[in-house]
Amino acid sequence: MKTLIPFLKRYNKDIFFASLGVIIVAFATLWQPHLLQDMISAIISSDRSNVVNLGMQLIALAIIGIIAGVFNTYFAAKVAQGVAADMREATYRKIQSFSLSNIEELSSANLVVRMTNDINQVQLIVMNFLQQIMRVPILFVGAFILAVMTLPQLWWMIIVMMIAIILVCAFSFSKMGKYFGKIQTYIENNNRLARENLMGMRVVKSFVQEDSQFKTFSKSSDDMTGLTIVIGNLFSILIPSFFLIGNLAVAASIFLIGDIINTNPAMLASINAFTQYLMQILFAIITAGLMMTTSSRAFVSLKRLQEIFETKPGLQFPDVAPEKLSGSVEFDHVSFTYPGDDEPTIKDVSFSAKPGEQVGIVGATGSGKSTLAQLIPRLYDPQEGTVKVGGKNIKDVNQKSLQGTISFVLQRSTLFSGTIAENLRQGNENATLEDMKWAANIAQASEFIEKLDGKYDAKVEERSANFSGGQKQRLSITRGVISHPEILILDDSTSALDAQSEKRVQEGLDRDLNGTTTFIISEKISSIIHANKIIVLDHGQIVGIGTHDDLVKNNNYYQEIYNTQIAKEDK
Numbered sequence: 001m002k003t004l005i006p007f008l009k010r011y012n013k014d015i016f017f018a019s020l021g022v023i024i025v026a027f028a029t030l031w032q033p034h035l036l037q038d039m040i041s042a043i044i045s046s047d048r049s050n051v052v053n054l055g056m057q058l059i060a061l062a063i064i065g066i067i068a069g070v071f072n073t074y075f076a077a078k079v080a081q082g083v084a085a086d087m088r089e090a091t092y093r094k095i096q097s098f099s100l101s102n103i104e105e106l107s108s109a110n111l112v113v114r115m116t117n118d119i120n121q122v123q124l125i126v127m128n129f130l131q132q133i134m135r136v137p138i139l140f141v142g143a144f145i146l147a148v149m150t151l152p153q154l155w156w157m158i159i160v161m162m163i164a165i166i167l168v169c170a171f172s173f174s175k176m177g178k179y180f181g182k183i184q185t186y187i188e189n190n191n192r193l194a195r196e197n198l199m200g201m202r203v204v205k206s207f208v209q210e211d212s213q214f215k216t217f218s219k220s221s222d223d224m225t226g227l228t229i230v231i232g233n234l235f236s237i238l239i240p241s242f243f244l245i246g247n248l249a250v251a252a253s254i255f256l257i258g259d260i261i262n263t264n265p266a267m268l269a270s271i272n273a274f275t276q277y278l279m280q281i282l283f284a285i286i287t288a289g290l291m292m293t294t295s296s297r298a299f300v301s302l303k304r305l306q307e308i309f310e311t312k313p314g315l316q317f318p319d320v321a322p323e324k325l326s327g328s329v330e331f332d333h334v335s336f337t338y339p340g341d342d343e344p345t346i347k348d349v350s351f352s353a354k355p356g357e358q359v360g361i362v363g364a365t366g367s368g369k370s371t372l373a374q375l376i377p378r379l380y381d382p383q384e385g386t387v388k389v390g391g392k393n394i395k396d397v398n399q400k401s402l403q404g405t406i407s408f409v410l411q412r413s414t415l416f417s418g419t420i421a422e423n424l425r426q427g428n429e430n431a432t433l434e435d436m437k438w439a440a441n442i443a444q445a446s447e448f449i450e451k452l453d454g455k456y457d458a459k460v461e462e463r464s465a466n467f468s469g470g471q472k473q474r475l476s477i478t479r480g481v482i483s484h485p486e487i488l489i490l491d492d493s494t495s496a497l498d499a500q501s502e503k504r505v506q507e508g509l510d511r512d513l514n515g516t517t518t519f520i521i522s523e524k525i526s527s528i529i530h531a532n533k534i535i536v537l538d539h540g541q542i543v544g545i546g547t548h549d550d551l552v553k554n555n556n557y558y559q560e561i562y563n564t565q566i567a568k569e570d571k
Contacts, residue, residue: 003306004122007086011079018079018130021072026138028065029280030146032058037150037273076130084123091115091308099314100379101339106311109192114308117187118301125298133291140284147277150270154253158281161249165242165282169289172238179231183297186224193217199463238289246282250275315381317399325390325397325405327355327486327517329376334385336371345371346382347540353517353533355486358510360528361521362561363537369521370411372537373489376519377406389487409480411492413472415464420449420475421456427479435482442508443477444501469496477505481513489519494527502527525562534558 008015035058042050095103095111103111148155197204197213204213257271329352336346345368353359361369374380375387378394387394394402407427415423424436431439436456440446448471452458464472473496480488488509494502506527509518520528528534529548536544536551536558544555551558 003302003309004083004126007083007090008079008126010086011082014075014079014082015130018072018075019134021068021075022131022134023138024068025065025072026135026142028061028068029139030142032061033273033276033280034146034150035061036276037270040272072131076127079130080123080127083126084119087122087305088115088119091119091305094308094311097313098311100374101314102311105339106308107192109195110188111308112195113188113191114301114304118304121298121301122305125295128291128294132287136284136288136291139280140288143277143280143284147274147281150277151253151257151274154256154274157249157253157256158278161245161278161282162285164245165285165289168238168241168245169285169292172234172289179227182227183224183231186220186227189220190217190224193220239286242282242286242289246279249278249282253278315378317402318396320396320398322398322401322404325392325401325486327353327405327515328388328390329353329359329487329517329519330386330388330391331372331375332386332388334375334382334387336375336380336382336384338371338380344383345540346375349385349540349542351533351535351542351545353519355517356515357533358518358520358531360531360534361519361537362523362525362528362534362558364561365523366539367537368540369537370491371540372535373408373491373519373521376487376489377408378402379408404483405485406487406489407480407483407485408489409476409491409493411473411495413464413469413476413493415460415467415472415475417462417464418460419454419457420452420460423460423475424456424479424482427481428483431482436478438512439478439482440474442481442505442512443474444497444504444508445471445474445478448474470498470501473497474501474505481509484513485516487517487519488513489521491521492523494522499526506530525558525565536561 035054039051039054039058042054092115095115098106144158147158193213193216197217204210253274254271257274331349331351334346334349335344337344349372361372363369371380375382376389376394378387381395389397389402389405416426421431421433421436424439425431427439428435433456437446440449449455449458460466464475467475473493477490477493480490480493494505497505509516510530520531522528525548532547534544534546534548534551535542536555538557543557544551546555552562
C-alpha cells in the first residue's frame with residue numbers, strides 16, 4: 001500500500017466526496033427495511049395516513065440513494081482514473097531513468113505488462129474500494145445491529161450464517177491466492193511471444209515457421225486458460241455456496257419465527273425486515289470475499305510496480321552544473337563484463353583520441369567493438385579503469401553535458417512513428433528545416449526525402465515499415481549529425497548502404513564534420529580505411545593501433561582480415 005498512498009493523497013477532496021456518497025448509499029440501504037417494517041405494521045393496523053407518509057419516505061430515500069450512488073460513482077471513477085494515469089506516468093518516467101542493464105534484467109515484455117495490466121488491476125481495486133469496500137463494513141455492522149434489534153430472539157442465526165460463510169471463504173481463498181501471481185506471469189509470457197513473433201514476422205514466413213510459432217503461443221495461451229478455468233471453477237462453487245447458506249438461514253428464520261408470531265402477532269411485520277438484514281449481511285460478506293480475491297491480485301500488481309519504483313538505476317549521474325566538453329576521448333585500462341557473464345567482454349583497453357580525429361574500430365564478430373562504443377556515452381560503466389571525455393571522467397559529468405556531447409548511431413536503425421521531422425528533432429529539438437536539409441545532405445538522405453509527399457513532414461509508420469533498411473540507416477545518421485556533436489559514434493551504421501552511398505556519406509562527414517571526433521565501427525576495412533587511427537580488437541583486447549598502412553605492414557591480425565576481405569572482393 002505504501003506504493004499507492006502517495007498517489008491517493010493527490011485526490012483527497014475527491015476521495016472525501018466519494019466516501020460521503022457511499023456512506024449515504026449505505027444508510028439508505030440499511031434504513032429501507034426498517035421503513036418497510038413500519039409500513040407493514042401500518043397496513044396491518046389499517047393506518048392509511050401512516051402508510052402514505054411511509055411510502056413518501058421510501059420514495060425520498062430511494063431518490064437520495066440514487067443521487068448519492070451517481071455522486072459516488074463519479075468521484076470514485078475520477079480518483080481511479082487519475083491514480084492510474086499518474087502511476088502509469090510515474091512508472092514510465094522511472095523506466096526512462098533505467099540503464100540498459102536494468103532493462104535487460106527486467107525485460108521489455110515484463111515492463112510493458114507492468115505498465116498496462118498491473119496498473120489496470122490497481123485502477124480496478126481503487127474503484128472497488130471507493131464503491132464497494134468502504135460500504136461493506138457499514139452495511140455489515142449496521143445490518144447486524146438492526147437485525148438483532150428487529151428480532152433479538154434469532155441473534156444466533158446471524159452468527160451461524162457468518163461462521164458458515166467464513167469457512168467457505170477460507171477454503172476458497174486459500175486456493176485462489178497463489179494463482180493470481182501465476183496469471184501475471186502467463187500474461188507476460190504471452191505478451192513476449194506475440195511481440196517477438198510480430199517483430200520477426202519476416203523470419204517466421206521465410207522459414208515457414210507459422211505452425212511452430214502457433215503451437216508455441218497456443219501452449220502458453222492454453223496454460224493461462226487452464227489456470228483461469230481453475231479460478232473460475234472455484235468461483236462457481238463459491239457464489240452458489242454463499243447464496244445457499246443465506247437462503248437456508250432465511251428459511252430457518254421464517255420457520256422459527258412462526259412460534260414467536262403465535263405468542264406475539266405484532267412481530268409479523270418484523271419477518272421481512274429481518275430477512276432483508278440477513279441478506280444485507282450476506283451481501284456484505286460476499287462482497288468482502290470477492291474484494292479480497294480482487295485485492296489479492298491487485299496487491300500482486302502493486303508489489304510488481306513497487307519493484308520498479310524501488311529499483312535503483314544502474315547508472316547514477318552526479319548533480320553538477322552542465323559544462324561544455326571537447327571531443328577528446330581516453331580509455332585508461334578499461335575492463336567490462338556484462339551482468340551474468342563470467343568472462344569480460346572488454347579487457348584492459350587503453351587508447352586516446354584527439355578532438356576532430358576519425359577513429360576506426362575493427363574486429364571479428366564478438367570482439368567487443370559495440371561494447372567499447374557503448375562505454376563512451378556511458379550506457380554501461382566499466383568494472384575497471386576510467387573512461388574520459390573532454391579530459392573528464394564521465395562518472396563526474398552531468399548527464400545532459402555528456403549526452404549533449406555525443407551522438408550514437410546504431411546498426412539497427414530505430415525510428416519512431418510520426419514524421420521524419422519529429423524523428424530528426426530527437427537529435428536536436430530546436431532543429432530548423434535548414435538544419436534538417438544540411439544533415440540529410442551529409443547522410444545522403446535528402447535524395448529520397450525530397451521525393452516524398454510532404455518531404456520532411458512525411459509520415460513514418462510503426463517500426464518505420466515504409467522505409468527500406470538503407471533509408472532507415474540514412475535517416476538515423478541524419479538524426480545523429482543534426483546536433484553538430486563533438487563526438488559521433490557510427491556503430492556499423494552504414495552496413496545496409498551500397499559502396500557508392502557509403503562513400504558519399506564518408507565524404508559528407510569529412511567535409512562538414514571535420515571538427516567532430518568520429519568513431520566508425522565496422523567489420524569491413526573499406527569503411528574505416530581512411531581513419532586517422534584504427535583500433536583492432538580481438539576477444540575484447542586491443543591487438544593493434546595505427547593507420548591502415550601501418551597495420552597492413554606490421555599487424556598480422558589486421559593483415560589476415562584485410563587479405564580475407566580483399567580475396568572476397570576479387571572473387
